[in-house]
Amino acid sequence: MRLKFVYVCTACLLTCAAAVYAQRQSAADPLTGTWTGDWGPTPTHRNAVTVQLKWDGKVLAGTVNPGPNAVKLQKTSYNASAGSVHMEADAGPMGKRIHYVIEGKIENGLMFGTWNHEDKKGDFRLLRK
Secondary structure, three states: OHHHHHHHHHHHHHHHHHHHHHHHHHHHOOOOEEEEEEEEOOOOOOEEEEEEEEEOOOOEEEEEOOOOOOEEEEEEEEEOOOOEEEEEEEEOOHHHOEEEEEEEEEEOOEEEEEEEEOOEEEEEEEEEO
């Protein structure tokens, strides 16, 4: 009976340690993963979006709407002390590419900010899955 109690306590301790480790890993890397949300020029005109990001501690890379029509992010950066991101992307048909500039902040698993291209601008909100 006492041996069973020791096994249960050990299992609980290992589970708690794993949870703490996972939480520290996600706190150390607030970017890597899949983000979903929307973007648009007005509160009523919105577009669904999925963004996959990878942060290796120095370089930020990512893809918008992964799949056959994916858009690769360019000129990306992350300022950890400010919690800010900068991303650029070219989207649209090859003959008429549109260059987007995206500025955002990250707080508690939420990324939000602004985007613009040419004379158009708007905002976005993404939640980390």
